[in-house]
Amino acid sequence: MMWRTPRCRSRTICLSLASVTIFLHLLLAFVSLPVYQQPCGPPGTLTDRAHLDPAPVGIRVLAEPAVLEGRVSDDVSALGDDRAEAEESKLEALFAHPLYNVAGAPVPEEDRLMKVKAKASERSSNMWVSASQEAYEDVRWNGSRSSQPPWLRFHLGISRWQLYPHRDPDMEPLVQQLATHRIVSAVQKSGGTQLKLVMSFPNYGRAMMKPMKQERDEETNYNLYYFSDFERHNAEIAAFHLDRVLGFRRIPPVVGRLVDVVQEIKDVTTDRKLAQTFFSSPVGNVCFYGKCSYYCSTEHAVCGRPRSLEASLAVMLPDLSLEARRTWRSPWRRSYSRSKLAAWESEPDYCSTVTKTPPYDRGTRLVDFMDLVVLDFLMGNMDRHHYETFEKFGTDTFLIHLDNGRAFGRHSKDEPSILAPLEQCCRIRRSTWLRLQLLTLSRYRLSDVMRASLSRDPLHTVAPLLTEPHLAALDRRLKTVLKTVSQCRRRRGDEVIYDDVSKLKDTGSPAG
Numbered sequence: 123m124m125w126r127t128p129r130c131r132s133r134t135i136c137l138s139l140a141s142v143t144i145f146l147h148l149l150l151a152f153v154s155l156p157v158y159q160q161p162c163g164p165p166g167t168l169t170d171r172a173h174l175d176p177a178p179v180g181i182r183v184l185a186e187p188a189v190l191e192g193r194v195s196d197d198v199s200a201l202g203d204d205r206a207e208a209e210e211s212k213l214e215a216l217f218a219h220p221l222y223n224v225a226g227a228p229v230p231e232e233d234r235l236m237k238v239k240a241k242a243s244e245r246s247s248n249m250w251v252s253a254s255q256e257a258y259e260d261v262r263w264n265g266s267r268s269s270q271p272p273w274l275r276f277h278l279g280i281s282r283w284q285l286y287p288h289r290d291p292d293m294e295p296l297v298q299q300l301a302t303h304r305i306v307s308a309v310q311k312s313g314g315t316q317l318k319l320v321m322s323f324p325n326y327g328r329a330m331m332k333p334m335k336q337e338r339d340e341e342t343n344y345n346l347y348y349f350s351d352f353e354r355h356n357a358e359i360a361a362f363h364l365d366r367v368l369g370f371r372r373i374p375p376v377v378g379r380l381v382d383v384v385q386e387i388k389d390v391t392t393d394r395k396l397a398q399t400f401f402s403s404p405v406g407n408v409c410f411y412g413k414c415s416y417y418c419s420t421e422h423a424v425c426g427r428p429r430s431l432e433a434s435l436a437v438m439l440p441d442l443s444l445e446a447r448r449t450w451r452s453p454w455r456r457s458y459s460r461s462k463l464a465a466w467e468s469e470p471d472y473c474s475t476v477t478k479t480p481p482y483d484r485g486t487r488l489v490d491f492m493d494l495v496v497l498d499f500l501m502g503n504m505d506r507h508h509y510e511t512f513e514k515f516g517t518d519t520f521l522i523h524l525d526n527g528r529a530f531g532r533h534s535k536d537e538p539s540i541l542a543p544l545e546q547c548c549r550i551r552r553s554t555w556l557r558l559q560l561l562t563l564s565r566y567r568l569s570d571v572m573r574a575s576l577s578r579d580p581l582h583t584v585a586p587l588l589t590e591p592h593l594a595a596l597d598r599r600l601k602t603v604l605k606t607v608s609q610c611r612r613r614r615g616d617e618v619i620y621d622d623v624s625k626l627k628d629t630g631s632p633a634g
């Protein structure tokens with residue numbers, strides 16, 4: 123009977139510990155309640171700047187040591203509401219979180235990419251000269267927003283730090299038009315390696331179309347070098363959603379669409395070279411292959427079923443003649459050679475060379491690049507040899523995350539080399555790091571919010587844009603990113619975190 127005494131004692135200790143734990147949880151719940159009940163505020167109160175309010179309560183809470191050190195468990199996240207939430211409401215909750223709803227000063231004039239000038243409508247109508255002018259609407263745009271088509275409002279909304287604002291009221295009409303608007307012209311887009319078309323709408327809007335080339339459950343061939351990989355239409359779509367979920371807003375909106383290859387391409391194209399590549403396959407599907415340097419041959423034709431083809435449509439950025447863009451070579455670009463290593467793969471102190479070189483030696487360029495690295499690692503994109511910025515904004519501006527067609531090729535393997543810049547430089551924005559931590563919590567889990575976000579795309583009804591293994595890979599890779607940051611912090615301490623949050627508080631300068 124001697125064994126009873128220690129057990130009784132341990133039971134008493136357990137009971138006391140349990141009471142203390144419950145008390146502490148209740149106390150914590152009571153204290154945190156106001157945070158989770160914060161109203162997200164009407165869209166009018168939100169700013170379209172990607173920087174953070176000096177004192178949003180949620181940020182202060184998230185900046186507590188527990189979160190910063192990665193000690194946040196699902197228990198803490200569940201304090202506000204521990205019920206299983208529908209994924210759509212998880213996405214809503216994420217977008218309502220203070221880390222996404224940052225208040226600040228309105229965007230100053232000089233931080234806007236474009237503005238409406240007198241007689242802009244006349245200039246615009248001359249820009250898109252079409253062989254079949256009657257297919258286009260009469261242009262009656264002026265300075266009033268309601269007269270402007272959604273694509274123009276998107277252009278006018280681009281600022282120094284992002285392509286579009288959080289909770290953009292213009293987003294829904296824009297994606298609606300991309301998904302449903304009549305296509306009046308389709309021509310091949312020159313440049314780049316693979317087949318893609320520029321499509322025009324009756325209101326002079328334009329979109330870049332990439333056709334489906336691969337089934338969703340196919341994985342990239344392991345023996346292909348990344349530069350020979352196919353471009354995937356669903357990767358372009360999913361990348362846009364992921365970039366928005368991460369709070370970057372640096373990818374032009376992309377939607378999926380079933381395109382009738384006869385009615386919406388062959389019959390309306392003025393591109394003779396493209397038209398010549400149409401043929402009917404042995405089973406009666408209409409196919410075409412266009413002219414380009416990779417995969418433009420009968421063997422790699424894209425085919426309708428029998429005429430209906432899945433495609434991604436990305437809204438076009440302002441024409442280069444209006445707003446020039448600068449292309450930057452990535453310091454961590456891969457070698458195109460099958461045998462040579464790039465400098466970053468062999469030089470141990472490569473990052474310190476980069477950080478001494480403009481534009482990485484000042485401002486936010488390095489941490490902007492790290493944001494791109496995180497995005498690319500999560501979606502397995504090895505094809506980031508270049509990135510672009512708007513010339514007008516010089517070096518103090520965001521990086522446009524264009525060309526994501528080679529992402530989401532593999533779910534069963536992660537590509538650690540994509541994270542090399544983060545590992546080597548050990549530098550990340552605090553706001554990014556905080557949002558990444560948020561996305562590990564069950565309340566906002568990355569795979570769940572991505573599933574919800576992607577289910578809004580029109581092609582979702584044909585088949586989910588990302589298969590479950592791809593969604594699971596996002597959660598797995600997110601953990602790896604946070605682990606990398608933790609290891610950096612152990613090695614280098616606080617210098618790892620670029621404090622865009624308190625920087626704002628102190629100086630009010632844009633944190634990017």
Ligand SMILES: Nc1ncnc2c1ncn2[C@@H]1O[C@H](COP(=O)(O)OP(=O)(O)OP(=O)(O)O)[C@@H](O)[C@H]1O
Nearest residue numbers: 313314315316330353374436437438439524525527
């Ligand atoms: N939404 C867009 N609006 C305007 N221009 C765009 C847009 N997306 C891409 N571009 C431009 O078109 C060019 C080719 O696009 P993209 O890089 O997606 O094609 P690609 O065939 O994958 O090219 P690459 O083979 O070089 O990777 C890019 O260099 C970019 O400048």
Ligand SMILES: [Mn+2]
Nearest residue numbers: 505525527528
């Ligand atoms: Mn590409």
